Amino acid sequence: MPKTMAIDTGDTAWLLVATALVLMMNIPGLSLFYAGMVRKKNVLATAVQAFAVAALVTVLWFAVGYSLAFTDGGAVMEVIGGLSRAFGAGLHGATHALAKTVPENVFLMYQATFAIITPAIIAGAFAERMKFSAMMWFMGIWLLVIYVPVTHWVWGGGFLGRAGVLDFAGGLVVHLNAGLAGLVCALVLGKRHGYGHEYMAPHNLVLTLIGTSLLWVGWFGFNAGSALASGELAGFAMLNTHVSAATAALTWMAIEWASRGKPSVLGVLSGAVAGLGTVTPAAGYVEPWAAMAIGLAAGAVCYWMSVVVKTRLGYDDTLDVFGVHGVGGILGSLLVGVFATSAINDVRNGQPVGLVDGRGEQILIQLYGVAVIGLYTAVGTWIILKIVDFMVGLRVTRDEETEGLDTVLHGERVQ
Amino acid sequence: MKLVSAIIKPFKLDEVRDALTGVGVSGLTVSEVKGFGRQKGQTEIYRGAEYLVSFLPKVKIEIVVDDSQVERAVEAIQKAAHTGKIGDGKIFVTAVEQAVRIRTGESGANAL
Numbered sequence: 001m002p003k004t005m006a007i008d009t010g011d012t013a014w015l016l017v018a019t020a021l022v023l024m025m026n027i028p029g030l031s032l033f034y035a036g037m038v039r040k041k042n043v044l045a046t047a048v049q050a051f052a053v054a055a056l057v058t059v060l061w062f063a064v065g066y067s068l069a070f071t072d073g074g075a076v077m078e079v080i081g082g083l084s085r086a087f088g089a090g091l092h093g094a095t096h097a098l099a100k101t102v103p104e105n106v107f108l109m110y111q112a113t114f115a116i117i118t119p120a121i122i123a124g125a126f127a128e129r130m131k132f133s134a135m136m137w138f139m140g141i142w143l144l145v146i147y148v149p150v151t152h153w154v155w156g157g158g159f160l161g162r163a164g165v166l167d168f169a170g171g172l173v174v175h176l177n178a179g180l181a182g183l184v185c186a187l188v189l190g191k192r193h194g195y196g197h198e199y200m201a202p203h204n205l206v207l208t209l210i211g212t213s214l215l216w217v218g219w220f221g222f223n224a225g226s227a228l229a230s231g232e233l234a235g236f237a238m239l240n241t242h243v244s245a246a247t248a249a250l251t252w253m254a255i256e257w258a259s260r261g262k263p264s265v266l267g268v269l270s271g272a273v274a275g276l277g278t279v280t281p282a283a284g285y286v287e288p289w290a291a292m293a294i295g296l297a298a299g300a301v302c303y304w305m306s307v308v309v310k311t312r313l314g315y316d317d318t319l320d321v322f323g324v325h326g327v328g329g330i331l332g333s334l335l336v337g338v339f340a341t342s343a344i345n346d347v348r349n350g351q352p353v354g355l356v357d358g359r360g361e362q363i364l365i366q367l368y369g370v371a372v373i374g375l376y377t378a379v380g381t382w383i384i385l386k387i388v389d390f391m392v393g394l395r396v397t398r399d400e401e402t403e404g405l406d407t408v409l410h411g412e413r414v415q
Numbered sequence: 416m417k418l419v420s421a422i423i424k425p426f427k428l429d430e431v432r433d434a435l436t437g438v439g440v441s442g443l444t445v446s447e448v449k450g451f452g453r454q455k456g457q458t459e460i461y462r463g464a465e466y467l468v469s470f471l472p473k474v475k476i477e478i479v480v481d482d483s484q485v486e487r488a489v490e491a492i493q494k495a496a497h498t499g500k501i502g503d504g505k506i507f508v509t510a511v512e513q514a515v516r517i518r519t520g521e522s523g524a525n526a527l
Contacts, residue, residue: 199468201466266462270462311463
């Protein structure tokens with residue numbers, strides 16, 4: 001890692017702010033987004049998951065996670081990094097090759113916030129029935145065994161990045177990864193008791209609206225921050241993020257209005273999150289008009305998956321982690337192959353990038369990335385769940401689930 | 416003495432209160448309740464999950480009045496709570512054996 005690059009104060013200032021924005025997405029953004037959608041007896045247990053995960057992941061990330069994801073792994077560089085930055089070693093005067101104008105301690109912090117929110121997203125899939133102990137074990141192991149290597153493969157110098165797989169801010173690393181893991185969690189844990197016939201409506205969608213709004217604003221740090229510098233590319237990433245979110249919110253609203261008769265609050269919020277997640281891998285590679293097309297696709301496809309397909313298949317992904325994040329991550333990552341252009345981000349040294357540049361091959365490369373990470377996450381998550389089930393058991397008992405996780409797991413209630 | 420219980424639409428509470436005050440009723444008790452009658456429930460949909468909510472929110476008011484006041488009180492409630500649409504509610508009248516004012520120990524009609 002170069003130790004003599006000139007630090008740019010503008011770039012550094014933006015990354016410092018972006019880091020705070022991404023942490024805000026998780027606490028309180030994601031925390032409130034999820035807490036509003038569960039029943040009143042499970043509010044605290046749901047809200048605290050993202051918070052506890054923030055603390056747990058920070059410690060693991062600082063200890064070894066960052067180093068394994070982002071440093072030189074020597075002979076095993078294709079699959080994992082090394083331990084040269086374990087416990088924050090060697091940060092004095094250092095920069096990272098991905099962000100040469102920013103101190104590496106800021107880069108470590110920025111990436112920490114991504115490592116925090118990815119496992120925290122998964123928690124929505126098993127909400128209202130998983131033990132807190134099992135959740136903590138699962139999150140810690142999942143971070144080190146799934147998130148860290150996948151991040152290394154795509155961003156840290158591993159084999160997927162070298163193969164030309166493009167993921168601007170985490171369509172693969174964050175959303176496909178967490179979304180598929182969520183689906184596996186929902187399938188392994190099974191449905192909540194009473195799912196499909198008991199009243200399980202969200203207890204307070206105002207919390208969800210506040211959470212979604214914090215996610216939306218925080219996402220500027222997530223996507224525009226992923227330019228890892230301040231300037232035109234960060235600006236395009238922010239514009240694309242905003243346009244996609246708005247388009248997807250309107251699309252979901254319109255489809256629901258036309259097919260169900262009413263534009264629901266949860267619908268417009270879900271649409272916005274779908275648009276944000278789907279544009280994430282593409283934000284810094286595509287033209288703004290393409291971001292609008294991505295938002296349109298996100299609103300329609302994620303609606304169809306969360307509302308129509310999930311109901312038909314009958315799995316209980318409590319808060320639609322797969323339908324919104326997983327599907328959005330896959331869709332957005334494939335659309336990168338269609339819309340990525342050298343006019344926005346010249347990642348191939350003047351050569352065409354995506355289909356709009358006349359190069360269809362990028363779609364196949366993206367598909368390769370989706371397949372590899374999807375398979376690894378699905379199988380790995382399943383194994384981790386089986387191990388944790390053996391260690392502490394995954395689910396609370398039926399009686400405890402009926403009573404509610406707030407009192408059973410935490411000895412507290414909202415009122 | 417009679418107990419008049421009325422289940423009404425929540426937004427009609429103020430009008431009913433004013434009407435009862437107008438006919439000389441000096442106090443009433445209000446509870447938020449849920450129930451169903453001929454008015455069917457509402458359908459809620461959350462990301463495709465449909466729930467039929469069969470118990471709708473209503474307000475229950477209770478007053479105890481002297482026998483001579485009953486007819487006027489019932490009429491006042493019926494007029495004030497009326498919208499003509501299904502779900503306006505019901506009024507029940509039952510006999511009350513005794514009433515006691517806790518502060519003074521007065522009983523019967525004097526306690527009302």
